[in-house]
Amino acid sequence: MNAEKLKDLLTEVKSGQTSIDSAFEKIKDIPYHDLEYAKVDYHRELRNGFPEVVYSPGKSLEQVRGIVKDMIERTDGNIMATRVDENVYKTIAELSDETEYYKEARVVVVKRQAFKVSEKSITVVSAGTSDIPVAEEAAVCAEVMGNCVDRIYDVGVAGIHRLLDNVERINRAGVVIVIAGMEGALASVVGGLTDKPVIAVPTSIGYGANFGGVSALLGMLTSCASGIGVVNIDNGFGAACLASKINR
Incomplete structure (x- = not known):
């Protein structure tokens, strides 16, 4: 029960439409x-x-x-x-x-109610196809939380021209969520290309020295780009929550 529904319930009690026992x-x-x-x-x-x-x-x-x-x-x-x-x-x-x-x-x-849609959008950017499960967790959770979501997948720094082709779309967002494994460099690059807040999500995707996402996590935490926040490894849900609060 949210604040609006509590107010409605109080109004019903005051008007006699609902009894105190029923409200209780x-x-x-x-x-x-x-x-x-x-x-x-x-x-x-x-x-x-x-x-x-x-x-x-x-x-x-x-x-x-x-x-x-x-x-x-x-x-x-x-x-x-x-x-x-x-x-x-x-x-x-x-x-x-x-x-x-x-x-x-x-x-x-x-799904008992249609998802509300905010005016500001959240753009979810993934480095590789292997990062999509975490990216989709962020995207779907953000949609359920009432946000319009734009997805830009497989635009990692190994082929940076793919990212540069999408800078205009990224800059239309209210918040950007960047999902990347390996060394996690995509968050720094996106952070250097946009004036929007960037939420970085390290993933556990990568070879041995990636240490299950620790390398990407440390790379994102030590990013030289300003305005980047970092959530835990594979935590698409946490990124969606933070992005949604920023949007509101």
């Missing part, structure tokens, strides 16, 4: 509902602007089912789960016919 039933589990194995945070949208998202790894299918079922029963907005596999998708799909699976992004959305 709707809000009694704010700020969270305790399922014993999870305390589902129904106050998060009021605090942060977007509802709690279900991070699937490490949870059993029964736990995922229980959390999503509780969210379906207690909210009327969209519900998102990240890092899902086919089994998690099927489990959630059993709960709602409105379930959509974004396989490449590894994201499931119980």
Whole structure:
């Protein structure tokens, strides 16, 4: 329940359309509902602007089912789960016919409302095709959060002319998310070509000395381009959250 809906509920109580007992039933589990194995945070949208998202790894299918079922029963907005596999998708799909699976992004959305679209866009730029799963996680999550997203993929520095051909598109964005593995140089180059805030996402793509994304992470953290923020390795979701807040 967001702030607008709380105001509407208060108006209904004042006008007599809704009883105090009925209103209490709707809000009694704010700020969270305790399922014993999870305390589902129904106050998060009021605090942060977007509802709690279900991070699937490490949870059993029964736990995922229980959390999503509780969210379906207690909210009327969209519900998102990240890092899902086919089994998690099927489990959630059993709960709602409105379930959509974004396989490449590894994201499931119980889509009960149309995505809102902001005036400002987020451009997601990936260095290579191998980085697309992380890029798609960022792009899909940003769309669910109400942003218009432009995707520019496979424009890494090994063929920098591909990037230069897209500078005009990049500069139309409100925020740019740059996804890159290997040495992570793409973030520095993009940061030097645009006046927009750049959020860099290192990926675990690369040969041995990439150290599972650590080389890209350190390269992005030590970038000589100004105005770059860096999130954790493969954290497309975190980049989408930050970009969405900047857009708002």
